[in-house]
Amino acid sequence: MALRVEHEIHRRRRGRNVGLLVVLIGFVGIVFGLTVVKTLNLGSAAEMERFDHVARPALDVAAEREAADTTDAAAPTDQGEEETQR
Amino acid sequence: MTDVSLNDGLDDGRTPEAGFGDYLALLKPRVMSLVVFTALVGLLVAPAPVHPFVGFVAILCIAIGGGASGALNMWWDADIDARMKRTRGRPVPAGRVEAGEALGLGVALSGFSVLMLGLATNWFAASLLAFTIFFYAVVYTMWLKRSTAQNIVIGGLAGALPPLVGWVAATGAMALEPWLMVALVFMWTPPHFWALALFVRSDYGDAGVPMLTETHGARATRNHILAYALLLAPVALALGLTSVGGPIYLAGSIALNAAFVAGAARVWRRDQATAEADRFLAERKLFKLSLWYLFLHFGLLMVEATPLVVRLEGAVAWL
Numbered sequence: 001m002a003l004r005v006e007h008e009i010h011r012r013r014r015g016r017n018v019g020l021l022v023v024l025i026g027f028v029g030i031v032f033g034l035t036v037v038k039t040l041n042l043g044s045a046a047e048m049e050r051f052d053h054v055a056r057p058a059l060d061v062a063a064e065r066e067a068a069d070t071t072d073a074a075a076p077t078d079q080g081e082e083e084t085q086r
Numbered sequence: 087m088t089d090v091s092l093n094d095g096l097d098d099g100r101t102p103e104a105g106f107g108d109y110l111a112l113l114k115p116r117v118m119s120l121v122v123f124t125a126l127v128g129l130l131v132a133p134a135p136v137h138p139f140v141g142f143v144a145i146l147c148i149a150i151g152g153g154a155s156g157a158l159n160m161w162w163d164a165d166i167d168a169r170m171k172r173t174r175g176r177p178v179p180a181g182r183v184e185a186g187e188a189l190g191l192g193v194a195l196s197g198f199s200v201l202m203l204g205l206a207t208n209w210f211a212a213s214l215l216a217f218t219i220f221f222y223a224v225v226y227t228m229w230l231k232r233s234t235a236q237n238i239v240i241g242g243l244a245g246a247l248p249p250l251v252g253w254v255a256a257t258g259a260m261a262l263e264p265w266l267m268v269a270l271v272f273m274w275t276p277p278h279f280w281a282l283a284l285f286v287r288s289d290y291g292d293a294g295v296p297m298l299t300e301t302h303g304a305r306a307t308r309n310h311i312l313a314y315a316l317l318l319a320p321v322a323l324a325l326g327l328t329s330v331g332g333p334i335y336l337a338g339s340i341a342l343n344a345a346f347v348a349g350a351a352r353v354w355r356r357d358q359a360t361a362e363a364d365r366f367l368a369e370r371k372l373f374k375l376s377l378w379y380l381f382l383h384f385g386l387l388m389v390e391a392t393p394l395v396v397r398l399e400g401a402v403a404w405l
Contacts, residue, residue, distance in 0.1 A: 015105050
């Protein structure tokens with residue numbers, strides 16, 4: 001059977017290819033959109049750095065310092081409670 | 087792919103190459119609509135805010151997961167589908183898509199939907215979606231469908247789970263409310279399906295699929311419909327007493343359940359000769375009512391979840 005230039009099969013293939021293109025663009029859009037939403041919903045810029053997949057010692061030092069500050073802030077209250085008990 | 091392959095099969099009227107629509111048909115879009123609606127309600131009534139885009143992706147993933155299990159169903163049931171008039175035109179038995187392609191699409195989309203749902207929301211919801219796909223594709227399709235007349239009762243769990251997946255996607259945790267939504271869909275499925283089975287002449291028997299109407303007859307099916315309608319009512323009403331319910335839902339649910347039980351009782355009182363005489367009028371009405379029953383129950387849950395101010399504004403605008 002001789003094939004015409006534009007056969008019905010060609011049209012169907014084109015439809016399939018266009019459909020796949022739309023699906024792939026949609027997938028890219030979803031991944032991009034999710035990335036934007038997830039990063040914008042982070043508490044601080046420092047948290048964003050955690051997505052680098054690289055060890056960031058500076059972040060750990062900052063976290064330790066923050067934890068230490070919290071402990072220091074809580075300490076006088078404990079002393080106050082002890083004095084009250086005496 | 088080259089044009090050389092085109093010569094095969096074109097002269098005998100077959101359509102050797104599938105169009106994009108054939109692959110979409112593998113995902114059973116009509117079944118997907120129920121999944122999308124109930125999952126959306128589960129997600130929206132959950133007591134946790136979800137970013138609209140994340141919510142959209144979650145519902146999309148649940149829909150794709152449902153579609154994937156449909157493709158797996160079409161792969162496994164290609165032999166049955168080829169023997170039944172209603173399903174003969176599906177892409178696999180019609181020869182437009184190969185069974186292996188349906189399997190590949192089903193597996194790929196299952197993996198994709200579970201992975202994306204996990205990344206978009208949480209892995210608990212993703213594992214529930216994976217279980218739903220497994221239950222439909224393996225427990226229902228491969229095991230129950232050909233072995234017991236209760237296939238749609240137990241297999242109905244797969245169709246009932248989406249609101250739970252939606253809820254967990256939003257909250258990350260289980261609760262009583264989504265399980266009652268699951269119970270509502272689960273108990274609704276048998277009377278809905280059997281009402282249809284009573285008036286649609288099916289060829290399940292020829293295909294070797296045990297359906298209640300074929301294995302136990304119309305009388306037993308009518309008894310089952312009434313029993314399930316009676317059991318369904320307390321489940322639907324109980325949902326109204328939880329945090330997602332309220333007076334509007336309860337009022338609607340009482341009316342809907344009264345109508346549904348009355349319809350089921352009407353079907354139960356009839357025998358086959360009476361039904362055939364009026365061309366299954368009561369059965370058709372009950373089937374139509376069952377569609378509204380589920381849609382309105384979940385719709386009323388959405389109304390209850392909408393703040394009062396918005397509801398009042400909407401009512402004023404409508405008037």
